[in-house]
Amino acid sequence: MKIGILFGGRSEEHAVSVKSAREVAEHLDPDKYEPYYIGITRSGAWRLCDGPGAEWEDGDLRPVVLSPDPGVGGLLVLERGRYDTIGLDVVLPVLHGKLGEDGAVQGLLELSGIPYAGCDVQGSALCMDKSLAYLVARGAGIATPDFRVVTADEHVEPDELTYPVFVKPARSGSSFGVTKVSRGEELAGAIGVARQYDSKVLVERAVVGSEVGCAVLGDDPELITGEVDRIALSHGFFRIHQESAPEAGSENSTPIVPADIPAESRALVQETAKAVYRALGCRGLARVDMFLLADGTVMLNEVNTLPGLTSYSRYPRMMAAAGLSLGDVIDRVVSLAVTGKAR
Numbered sequence: 084m085k086i087g088i089l090f091g092g093r094s095e096e097h098a099v100s101v102k103s104a105r106e107v108a109e110h111l112d113p114d115k116y117e118p119y120y121i122g123i124t125r126s127g128a129w130r131l132c133d134g135p136g137a138e139w140e141d142g143d144l145r146p147v148v149l150s151p152d153p154g155v156g157g158l159l160v161l162e163r164g165r166y167d168t169i170g171l172d173v174v175l176p177v178l179h180g181k182l183g184e185d186g187a188v189q190g191l192l193e194l195s196g197i198p199y200a201g202c203d204v205q206g207s208a209l210c211m212d213k214s215l216a217y218l219v220a221r222g223a224g225i226a227t228p229d230f231r232v233v234t235a236d237e238h239v240e241p242d243e244l245t246y247p248v249f250v251k252p253a254r255s256g257s258s259f260g261v262t263k264v265s266r267g268e269e270l271a272g273a274i275g276v277a278r279q280y281d282s283k284v285l286v287e288r289a290v291v292g293s294e295v296g297c298a299v300l301g302d303d304p305e306l307i308t309g310e311v312d313r314i315a316l317s318h319g320f321f322r323i324h325q326e327s328a329p330e331a332g333s334e335n336s337t338p339i340v341p342a343d344i345p346a347e348s349r350a351l352v353q354e355t356a357k358a359v360y361r362a363l364g365c366r367g368l369a370r371v372d373m374f375l376l377a378d379g380t381v382m383l384n385e386v387n388t389l390p391g392l393t394s395y396s397r398y399p400r401m402m403a404a405a406g407l408s409l410g411d412v413i414d415r416v417v418s419l420a421v422t423g424k425a426r
Contacts, residue, residue: 086116086417087149087158087174087197089188090135091123094180095259095280103392104135104177106399110410116417119158119169121147123178131160149174153196173420174199175413176389180256184389185211200416202388206364210386211254213285216363217383223362225355226382228287228374233274235282241267247289250274252281256387263289290382292374295342297356298390298401300412302366302419308353309401313342313375338397340404348375355381367416370398 090104091097104120111118122132122139130144146161150168157171174197176188186208192199202210210216217227232253233239250273251261260280262273270286277284294316298309315337342349356371363386370390374382390398392409399409407415 084116084172084417084421085119085157085170086111087119087121087171088135089121089123089174089176089178089183091125091139092178092180092183093123093125093127094178094183094256096179096183096256097125099391099393100177100179100183101135101137101139102394103179103396105137106392106394106396106409107175107177107413108134110408110413112410112414115414119171121149121158123183127182131158149191149195149197151191151194153194156195156197171197173197173417175417176201177392179387179389179391180259181211181254184256184387185254198420200420201367202365202369206366207388210363210365210369210388212283213251213385214253214283216386220359220362220383223358225359225362226380228290228382228384230285230287233284233286235278239270239274239286241270244270244286245288249285249287249289250277251285251287252277253283253285255280290374290376290384292376292382293344294372294384295344295352295375295381296370296372296397296401297352298368298370298398298405299356299360299365300368300402300407300415302423303361306357306360307407307415308356308405309398309407310341310404311344311349311352312338312340312397312401313344315339338400340397340400344375348379348381351379351381355383359383359386367419368398368412370401 090100092100120132120134122130129147131147132139132144133142148159150159158169159166186204189204189207214232220227247265249263260277262276264270264273274284294314296312300307359371370387372384392399402412
């Protein structure tokens with residue numbers, strides 16, 4: 084099967100995407116797949132390359148585009164002044180953040196007519212915007228944090244809020260631009276930081292509870308969940324992918340898989356994750372992050388429609404704990420993309 088693997092991208096999560104693609108490359112079964120690696124530079128240039136190595140941009144690169152013409156069904160590669168075509172059977176977009184996980188690339192893939200793994204345009208866009216995801220989840224009876232949206236030109240009076248709050252970009256990932264605000268005088272600066280990543284900002288009341296997550300795989304109604312994890316924090320808040328050497332661990336957080344929570348809480352987290360997945364129209368795979376409160380209530384935090392797949396990421400760890408390797412996950416999401424049901 085000829086599989087196109089998109090990685091890199093223009094978002095702040097470019098480096099994470101490269102690491103995720105590197106892990107995918109190591110787990111692709113060569114008897115099943117013939118991979119074509121399409122690296123997207125930080126400036127947005129698309130290049131056909133040998134693979135997602137650490138120095139992939141220094142290798143043999145050829146300009147490439149994914150044709151929006153379904154009659155082409157694949158890539159147009161610039162070779163010696165002319166374009167050659169490479170047909171693809173399926174695309175795996177290993178992209179995180181803006182212009183990768185928000186429906187933009189998914190729209191291009193819809194135009195191309197090539198089957199692709201993961202959430203569609205609507206599900207990707209909805210999950211990327213935390214405020215819209217919260218509204219839809221609430222409509223489905225799922226608890227969410229109290230929040231307010233701050234638009235690009237809006238000023239917020241600090242005394243209007245009850246502290247602490249989290250200020251975050253509405254459409255960003257991996258905790259980029261997120262600040263915990265404990266006093267009113269910190270608010271303006273935190274909003275300024277969030278606006279570096281998105282003109283639309285969320286101010287959320289801080290939730291007192293354990294951070295838990297659940298990996299979901301499949302298409303409704305046949306959904307598989309991984310083992311639930313819990314993020315044990317020593318101080319501060321969870322900032323995944325922002326450490327200088329995340330492979331060596333975090334200075335303030337440790338993921339515990341399976342989560343050290345009661346069995347009934349574990350079951351409720353998994354059922355809530357599936358309910359969120361369905362309500363937001365997810366398909367293929369997603370990681371649902373939640374809060375487990377002291378009274379046993381489960382509350383939505385956010386949904387990652389293309390979760391990190393690095394060696395230290397939560398999604399593959401949760402699936403591995405449930406008996407599914409990353410290779411198994413890839414096989415299933417690709418099969419879902421091509422046939423509509425897992426092998």
